[in-house]
Amino acid sequence: MMVSTKGRYALTVMVDLAKLSDGGYVSLSDIAERENLSMKYLESIISILNKGGLLQSLRGKNGGYKLARSPEEYSINEILLLTEGTLAPVNCIMQDGVQCEKAATCSTLPLWAGLDKVIEQYLSKITLDDIIKGNRKKMLGDYCDQCDSE
Amino acid sequence: MMVSTKGRYALTVMVDLAKLSDGGYVSLSDIAERENLSMKYLESIISILNKGGLLQSLRGKNGGYKLARSPEEYSINEILLLTEGTLAPVNCIMQDGVQCEKAATCSTLPLWAGLDKVIEQYLSKITLDDIIKGNRKKMLGDYCDQCDSE
DNA sequence: TATAAATCCTACCACCGCGGTAGGAATAAG
DNA sequence: CTTATTCCTACCGCGGTGGTAGGATTTATA
Numbered sequence: 001m002m003v004s005t006k007g008r009y010a011l012t013v014m015v016d017l018a019k020l021s022d023g024g025y026v027s028l029s030d031i032a033e034r035e036n037l038s039m040k041y042l043e044s045i046i047s048i049l050n051k052g053g054l055l056q057s058l059r060g061k062n063g064g065y066k067l068a069r070s071p072e073e074y075s076i077n078e079i080l081l082l083t084e085g086t087l088a089p090v091n092c093i094m095q096d097g098v099q100c101e102k103a104a105t106c107s108t109l110p111l112w113a114g115l116d117k118v119i120e121q122y123l124s125k126i127t128l129d130d131i132i133k134g135n136r137k138k139m140l141g142d143y144c145d146q147c148d149s150e
Numbered sequence: 151m152m153v154s155t156k157g158r159y160a161l162t163v164m165v166d167l168a169k170l171s172d173g174g175y176v177s178l179s180d181i182a183e184r185e186n187l188s189m190k191y192l193e194s195i196i197s198i199l200n201k202g203g204l205l206q207s208l209r210g211k212n213g214g215y216k217l218a219r220s221p222e223e224y225s226i227n228e229i230l231l232l233t234e235g236t237l238a239p240v241n242c243i244m245q246d247g248v249q250c251e252k253a254a255t256c257s258t259l260p261l262w263a264g265l266d267k268v269i270e271q272y273l274s275k276i277t278l279d280d281i282i283k284g285n286r287k288k289m290l291g292d293y294c295d296q297c298d299s300e
Numbered sequence: 301t302a303t304a305a306a307t308c309c310t311a312c313c314a315c316c317g318c319g320g321t322a323g324g325a326a327t328a329a330g
Numbered sequence: 331c332t333t334a335t336t337c338c339t340a341c342c343g344c345g346g347t348g349g350t351a352g353g354a355t356t357t358a359t360a
Contacts, residue, residue: 002152002239003262004347011258027306041349047308060357061305076261089152089269107281108161111226112153114289115272119239122268131257139264154318177335191320197337210328211334 002089002119003080009037010045010083011076011131014054018071018128025057025064045083052082072129077120079128087123089115152239152269153230159187160195160233161226161281164204168221168278175207175214195233202232222279227270229278237273239265 016031028046032039046065049055054074055065067074081087090112092100103109130138166181178196182189196215199205204224205215217224230237240262242250253259280288 001241005241005349006347008240008242008258011261015257025306029306038349040351043307044349050307057307058357059307059355061303062358063306063356065307090158091151091155092158107165107284108158110284110286110289111161111276111281114276114291115269117290118268118272119265122265126261126264131261134257134260136260139260140267141264155320156318175335179335188320190322193336194320200336207336208328209326209336211332212329213327213335215336 002087003084006045007080007084009035009042010049011079012037013042013046013049014067014074014079014128015131017055017065017067018074018132021067021071023066025062025066027064030064048083049079054079054082070129071132072127074128075124076126076128076131077123080123087116087119089119152237153234156195157230157234159185159192160199161229162187163192163196163199164217164224164229164278165281167205167215167217168224168282171217171221173216175212175216177214180214198233199229204229204232220279221282222277224278225274226276226278226281227273230273237266237269239269 012035013031016035017026020026028043029039031037031046032042046055050057050065054068056068057063057065077087086094088094092103092106092109093112093116100106100109126135126139162185163181166185167176170176178193179189181187181196182192196205200207200215204218206218207213207215227237236244238244242253242256242259243262243266250256250259276289
């Protein structure tokens, strides 16, 4: 499992906020109820998104959260990277370019590096807007068996 | 982390066996020593490869393991899938097509399905032979900064 | 100004998979 | 019959995942 519930719920929250982004603040309890998720657990996740600058928050009554930018300005890669810490498929690939000491002679390293790039490339080109618009062609590519009806 | 040491070591073993495949059996202790890995831990991993039919084994003195087929007939996807159980990037994607009960209304599902396909596609096209030949162009694609020297 | 509704902060915890270790039984070559 | 090997079962510490609990702080509104 590359993406745990932390990252998945984070994306769910971002999508939820993007769907009803009318400029107002949305409370955490509303989101948790709509998405049927534990509010307390969501709290810790939304805190990461907030501190990372992806959200704006307002405390006190009628407070809540809203997107800091418009949906097409968030890549999925950015959201997942912030919450998960890393999206590397294996331990021996670090995100900051640090390498294993056996790197020079490791014959499997190019494979892992290639896999990492493929994943990053995919997640970087998809935006929050693609998700709320249901852009299946972009997300599923040639494998989308329903794209001809769109 | 999508691929744990179990899958990584499994691939290392397969690559090791592929590199010196002269038809004879190679002992586990030889592999462990060459790759500098715990022999006892490797034992449990190579057992999975053996039971899965990827290897042939011979017990007793001068026994060991060897590849059941030639290197170009193994996809990396096959090796990792067997040892890891699943390569799905998230919990809500099952490998046998089973779906979450919210699947019909889940707006993030196409993203995870697309990511899963991208990963599977990449790992399926690379073979054990590509790794021992060091086929960087195939593994690293456009990102290979050393491919022009080949 | 009191109250309610919300974010923010710190601490805690059960469970499970990962990454091994240990010891011995069965098998085959010499 | 000894030695080298695979094969099998059992065990275990550690850290991360997926939460829960409780309260402090901030803000809008009656």
